[in-house]
Amino acid sequence: DPSLSWYQAWLQLDEDVRGSMRTYTVREWRDAERELIVDMVLHTSEASDGGPASNWATAAEIGSRLHVIGPARDVPRGRGGIEFDPGTARHLLLAGDETAVPAIASILESLTQPPFAAETLTGHVILEVPHAGDILTLDVPAGMEVTWLVRGERDHGDLMRAAVRETVQPAPDSDAQAVDLDDIDIDATILWDVPRALSGAARNSGTDTPQGERPFYAWIAGEAAAVKDIRRYLVQDIGIDRRQVAFMGYWRKGRAEGS
Structure with a gap:
C-alpha cells in the first residue's frame, strides 16, 4: 500500500x-x-x-549484522530525534532516566560547540540511574550542575520527579498563571510534546514574552509516566510556556516498543 x-x-x-x-x-x-x-x-x-x-x-561479535535506520545527515543540528532546540535560552534544565543518559551526554557535548557559548550557560542536569556503577563522567559547561540520583529499589522516576520539583519552583514574585493542559494517554500513544510539533492552539497559548527573550529551556525524557508527571508540574502547575519545554516519553513501563 x-x-x-x-x-x-x-x-x-x-x-x-x-x-x-x-x-x-x-x-x-x-x-x-x-x-x-x-x-x-x-x-x-x-x-x-x-x-x-x-x-x-x-x-554480538565482529561481523554480527543489524539494520540501522536513522536521521538524514542534513537534519538541523539539535533535532534528529533528540529534539534539543533551546533557541536563545541561557538557563537550562536537562532531566532523564538511564534511557536518556546518552542523549543528555550528547547534548552537553554539543553545548561546547557553536552556536552555543558554554561560558554563558547555567542550569541543572538531573539523571536518575539504577545503580552507582551507572554514573558517568560527563563534559559539562562550568555553569551547569549535574546531579546523579541512584534509584536502587525505589519506584522508577520518583527521584527524578522530586528533584525537578525541588530545582524548579515558582518565583515568589511570579505572576505566571497555571494553565489547563491536554491529557495524553501514554498507554495508547507516544508522549512527544516538543515545541517544533506543537499545535497552532498550543503555540498561541503561551506567555507574552517574545521568543528571543525567553531565558529558560527544559528538556525532559525517560519513562513516559514520570515525564508526563513532570510535564504537568512545569506547564500546568507552574505555568512555564510550552514553547520553552520539550517532553519525550522514551519508553513505557510494562510495554515493549511497538506493542
Whole structure:
C-alpha cells in the first residue's frame, strides 16, 4: 500500500519475518572511520530474558549484522530525534532516566560547540540511574550542575520527579498563571510534546514574552509516566510556556516498543 509509511508497512509484516526494532540515541558519528557509536544497556528480566536488543548485544561479535535506520545527515543540528532546540535560552534544565543518559551526554557535548557559548550557560542536569556503577563522567559547561540520583529499589522516576520539583519552583514574585493542559494517554500513544510539533492552539497559548527573550529551556525524557508527571508540574502547575519545554516519553513501563 503506497499510502503507508515505511513503519506502518513494517508493522503489518508477520513478526517472524520483520524481526525486532529498538530505538537508540546516536552517541557519536565518526565520519572518517564511518563508525556509529551507540550506548546499549545489557539487562535481563526475572526470566533471564533481556529483550531482543540486549540479547543481540550480549552475543554480538565482529561481523554480527543489524539494520540501522536513522536521521538524514542534513537534519538541523539539535533535532534528529533528540529534539534539543533551546533557541536563545541561557538557563537550562536537562532531566532523564538511564534511557536518556546518552542523549543528555550528547547534548552537553554539543553545548561546547557553536552556536552555543558554554561560558554563558547555567542550569541543572538531573539523571536518575539504577545503580552507582551507572554514573558517568560527563563534559559539562562550568555553569551547569549535574546531579546523579541512584534509584536502587525505589519506584522508577520518583527521584527524578522530586528533584525537578525541588530545582524548579515558582518565583515568589511570579505572576505566571497555571494553565489547563491536554491529557495524553501514554498507554495508547507516544508522549512527544516538543515545541517544533506543537499545535497552532498550543503555540498561541503561551506567555507574552517574545521568543528571543525567553531565558529558560527544559528538556525532559525517560519513562513516559514520570515525564508526563513532570510535564504537568512545569506547564500546568507552574505555568512555564510550552514553547520553552520539550517532553519525550522514551519508553513505557510494562510495554515493549511497538506493542
